[in-house]
Amino acid sequence: MEERKILVVEDSPVVLKVLHHLLSQNPIFVPVLCACYEDAEKKLKEAGNTHFAAIVDLNLPDAENGEIVDLILSYQIPCVVLTGNFDDRLRLSLLNKGVLDYITKDSRYSFNHAIKVVERLSKNQGLKVLVAEDSVVSRQFIKLLLEQYCFTVIEAENGQEALAKLEADTDIRMLIADYNMPLVNGYDLVRMLRYNARFQDLVILGLSAEGDSALSAKFIKAGANDFLKKPFHHEEFHCRVVHSLEAQEMLETIRDLANIDPLTKLKNRRCLFSEGETFFRHAKGNAALAMLDLDNFKQINDTYGHIVGDSLLEALGQVIRDAFPGMLAYRFGGEEFCVLAEVSGPHMLEVVNDFLDGLRRKEFTEAKIALTCSVGLCSQSADSLEASIREADRNLYEAKRLGRDRVVADF
Numbered sequence: 001m002e003e004r005k006i007l008v009v010e011d012s013p014v015v016l017k018v019l020h021h022l023l024s025q026n027p028i029f030v031p032v033l034c035a036c037y038e039d040a041e042k043k044l045k046e047a048g049n050t051h052f053a054a055i056v057d058l059n060l061p062d063a064e065n066g067e068i069v070d071l072i073l074s075y076q077i078p079c080v081v082l083t084g085n086f087d088d089r090l091r092l093s094l095l096n097k098g099v100l101d102y103i104t105k106d107s108r109y110s111f112n113h114a115i116k117v118v119e120r121l122s123k124n125q126g127l128k129v130l131v132a133e134d135s136v137v138s139r140q141f142i143k144l145l146l147e148q149y150c151f152t153v154i155e156a157e158n159g160q161e162a163l164a165k166l167e168a169d170t171d172i173r174m175l176i177a178d179y180n181m182p183l184v185n186g187y188d189l190v191r192m193l194r195y196n197a198r199f200q201d202l203v204i205l206g207l208s209a210e211g212d213s214a215l216s217a218k219f220i221k222a223g224a225n226d227f228l229k230k231p232f233h234h235e236e237f238h239c240r241v242v243h244s245l246e247a248q249e250m251l252e253t254i255r256d257l258a259n260i261d262p263l264t265k266l267k268n269r270r271c272l273f274s275e276g277e278t279f280f281r282h283a284k285g286n287a288a289l290a291m292l293d294l295d296n297f298k299q300i301n302d303t304y305g306h307i308v309g310d311s312l313l314e315a316l317g318q319v320i321r322d323a324f325p326g327m328l329a330y331r332f333g334g335e336e337f338c339v340l341a342e343v344s345g346p347h348m349l350e351v352v353n354d355f356l357d358g359l360r361r362k363e364f365t366e367a368k369i370a371l372t373c374s375v376g377l378c379s380q381s382a383d384s385l386e387a388s389i390r391e392a393d394r395n396l397y398e399a400k401r402l403g404r405d406r407v408v409a410d411f
Ligand SMILES: Nc1nc2c(ncn2[C@@H]2O[C@H](COP(=O)(O)OP(=O)(O)OP(=O)(O)O)[C@@H](O)[C@H]2O)c(=O)[nH]1
Pocket: 263, 293, 294, 295, 296, 297, 298, 299, 301, 305, 306, 307, 308, 309, 310, 313, 333, 334, 335, 400, 404
């Protein structure tokens, strides 16, 4: 991953050390430390635009009145202020200038907070947000706020255009939708999106003009993650955007933990049984299922040890993902895998044979370990998951009996 230089300007050696330590915990951050304004000015002149973000103290020995903020912002570097004194007016003026956050050094958690802001920025890079709002002024304002936080912004003037853009671009992560929009209003847009399984993970923030207190509940009942009344303060806007995103990320992490095998990064057996039945219902007979089982893996474990065995399974996960693109691949258990696809038996047979050929040519780890695999294929009785697994297993058993490193199909 690309490294990101974080400029830290702070006269206290202790704080500098703490920030250096915290930033170094994240391998993509490279802290660039400066003890005074002059030092920072020099670093910026040398390589100003290469800094990803800055964390600065307001009171520096050679610039006591926050001059460092203007310097950082003149290079268009996102800036987080860390300071000893809390002053509401100063805070507001800094936020209005474009400072991302104003954090008082009132506890050791303040430093973690500053790092969290920078980490969030880094995660936001490349993350697409669609702003659906008919008022140009309001749309541009929201765009500006989002761009300050490194989001990539896409715009739509009405609900219909928003829907078309969401359907065309599956990478859009978040939608900010105003209520009052021509053609399709924000509320109907949210309802339409949530009826579609494809948009279940889209983070949605509803927006409306002040006055209609029933709207917030209406938006949330329709499936929005949160709601904001205009006019809003940009600090509140950022907090709500970030909270909704982080809640969704947490949900996806939990879902991955339940469904993904940590070693091979393939979906697990539990996921096969929850997805498989639906898959067979939709496939209506045009489905093929392959059971893959590594050959003599016990012997490999006995010879090289379980840790090497684990690294082989990890590598095999990637080989399987590459060999069966667009298909559903699962770790069935131990050294056994299952691949499902809405394809004909002969097509699956061809893909499996390519996989076996590729595997024969590979060598794993520094010890150049060779792996082979036996495969049982089922496509004839492909009308239920369980029947297909049973048939594929019978064929797999036959492949082992015939000498391994081969595929046996039911046609
Ligand atoms: N390292 C490692 N080994 C595993 C894991 N899961 C299963 N195994 C090993 O896989 C081996 C499977 O052994 P067997 O069922 O006898 O099958 P085999 O040796 O592959 O022989 P055939 O299937 O008949 O070709 C056992 O030694 C298991 O301990 C795992 O997560 N990590």
